[in-house]
Amino acid sequence: MVNFKIQLSAQLENVQEILVRHSRLLLAAQFRCTSCQEVTENWDSYEISGSRGEANLVIRCKLCKRESTASFVGGYSVYNEEHSGQYASLAELDCRGLEPVEFKPRDHFLVVASSGARFEDVDLSEKEWFDYDEKSGDSVSIMELETQIKRV
Structure with missing residues (x-):
C-alpha cells in the first residue's frame, strides 16, 4: 500500500474556495502500472x-x-x-499496483466566490478561469494553476 496526495496551487481573485467532485477526480488522473511501468491514459473499470x-x-x-x-x-x-x-492537498489516494503520474484538471470543479455565488462544472483544463460574479459585481478568477502528486 502506497499513498499519494493530489495537490493544487493557484492564485485566487475573489474566490473563497475550490471544491472537486471525488467521483470525477480519478478520471482526471493518469496512472502507471507498477508491474510493467505502462502509463495508462484510457482504461476500463472492473469490479475487484x-x-x-x-x-x-x-x-x-x-x-x-x-x-x-x-x-x-x-x-x-x-x-x-x-x-x-501555495500547494494544498485535494485528496489522498491509497494505490495498490499503480501510481498516479499526472493530474489533469478538467470540468469537475465547483468554485465558490467570496460573495457566496457558486459556479458549477468549472473547467480548469486551460490552467486558468475567469468569470463575473453578478452578486457582488466583481470579477472572479483562478490563475497560475499548477498540480503535483506527492508520495506520502
Missing part, C-alpha cells in the same frame, strides 16, 4: 475480482493485464483563499 473489498477505481493494465486499485483515504479537502499561491 475474487474480493469483497471496495475501491474507488479498479483498472486492469492493458499491457500486463494486472488488476490494480485506487481508493480515497479519508475525506477530501477544499482549496481556499488561505492556500492561494
